[in-house]
Amino acid sequence: MSTLHVTRSTPLSRIALPLAALLVLLLAAAPWWASTATLRLIGEIMIYLSLASLWNLLAGYTGLVSVGQHAFVGLGGYILFTVALYLGWNPLLAIPLAGITAALIAVPVARLVFRLNGAYFAIGTWVVAEVFRLSFAQISSLGGGSGSSLPIGIMKAMAESKAMRESLIYWAALALGTGSVVFVYLLLRSRIGLALTAIRDNETASSSLGITIPRIKLAVYVGVAAVTGMVGALIFLQKLRIAPDAAFSASDWTVLVIFMVVIGGIGTIEGPIIGTLLFFVLREFLADLGTLYLMILGALAILIMMASPKGLWGLVTSRTGLSLFPVGYRVETRGDQG
Template sequence: MNLSTAPTHPEFDVIRGTRVSRAALGIGIALVLIAASLPFWGESSWMREFVEIACYFIFAMMWNLLAGYGGMVSIGQQAFFGFGGYVMLMLGNFAGINPFVAIPLGALAAGLVAIPVSFVAFRLSGGYFAIGTWVIAEVFRLSFANVSAVGGGSGTTLTALRGIDKATRESTTYWMALACVVAAIALVYLFLRSKRGLALLAIRDNEVAAESQGVPVARMKLAVYVVAAFGAGLAGALYFVGNLRISPDAAFSVNWSAFAIFMVVIGGIGRIEGPLVGALIFWALGKFFSDYGTWYLLGLGLLAVICTLFFKQGLWGYAQERWGLSIFPVRRQLVPRVRSPSRARPG
């Protein structure tokens, strides 16, 4: 039964939040306010690290929305990551638009281009869909590699920021990254708590059964695909504003999808907290162990294998199942209503 439309039983209440989630909301607001002041007292290296983590997190969250909640496993989301980055650069370098304004425009362009791309991708399913999205990303890469105006295969530099001093550029990029992270979490959370979120979960669990219950499967899958593309484009535009240089091999590398899969699997697929935990772990491993070369890559693979074997729901999923932790609860629960002593029946 759909709890969003079912009448509440007089002896039960519908609970959507938890004590942990309410405490996390207060802590989260405090952390965001403190983080917003970082450019006034922190070091520039801290801001650059945060922008990198933010891009990882947003991209992983969108992959989790697509695969973990929508059941569409893609290894070609880098197509929209790179497309958003290139649109941002072209708007900044050639159209005279401020690159920070061009970040959401690049994301919007990635979402729009996902509509015609979906006509091809949705003809495939299962493993064929995953491979097909990779092929589409390669088409994007080769296409931009043959455009001399953006540097061809060697790429080009974001020149639109030359007139802005380094401190202003870094602080603005940081604030944009913080705003994008907060917006991504809020939008995904509110979407999953809505009726459309319930429909998406029904499609993931059983597409045929969901359609038989009146869920518009094709329309919902397209909507999620476009939203995931928008988020990937947002992460790409933000990343290359901070990086100041873009190339087809960097923008459309399959490593982006591999990183997203790693972060989601480690943190916990099908959970909003999963990409956040996974992004922090992935960044920390890269920060402290990337100098070990191939041993670092072997360590990443070994960690993924261990989580797959012993923590099938990811590290956060394990913590959630064992201790009941849920910062972003999207499920509805029926709990017995506590009756006051004055209303209790005698004897």
């Protein structure tokens, strides 16, 4: 006896969700089982996972192909330095503050760049990031073009023992990394997500169906900017040193992130996760090759884009129809083998 059901979950996703939750629990306990080196590595993966998921939400779902997200990473970093150098607060408090500031600044920025479309929008966001970089290079109290270091005393005030300090930063990274994925997942399952998917597929058609495109785009842009700013503050809490070129580095905070999303699979939740993991595997094994390593990355990106424009996850879904984090609805016949 078989009936038709409309459902979101798939047999795989019913297993994937609890497994993912278990994995997060296991990762949260990492300070008790991992060495500091492993903690650092997982933390860095989480930071890039967050940036990749957020950029995927912007470019893959909302159609906002921004190549200037490093504007908000750098801004977050500089908020951290302002808070630490001039207010003397616990640097962890700078993380939410960086999020709020980035959101506030993203509103007027959005008004400006949203006047542009497509390639013009992409270049516009890049220009905004350049403007940010040049502006911070003029602020001599934050080191200007020379850059500045976080005083050791402030790091010690956060937690006296090194293990505790590492653990705190790690948990913050884990929270932002998993938080970003969960945020994107829940957002896409909501009414906004439905609208976003419609915008992704056809902007004109979705507009004619009554979706207020500008408002949704603005909300997503500002939300992504806020989390990106928080990630920025955390990044420079680990780096201990900031300079305009490092803070607003397009290659570190935007190009690498785009690389991860594109090889993983743009417009899917799983894509950025796979792309991030693949990048770190490559880096762990090949980074010491110097220039050759960068050439391998480039060649790989070209190869994957040509062989599978939807990335590695696109290749998997088109062959098997698998989905770990389903956001769409499907018709399923129950009773048969699902």
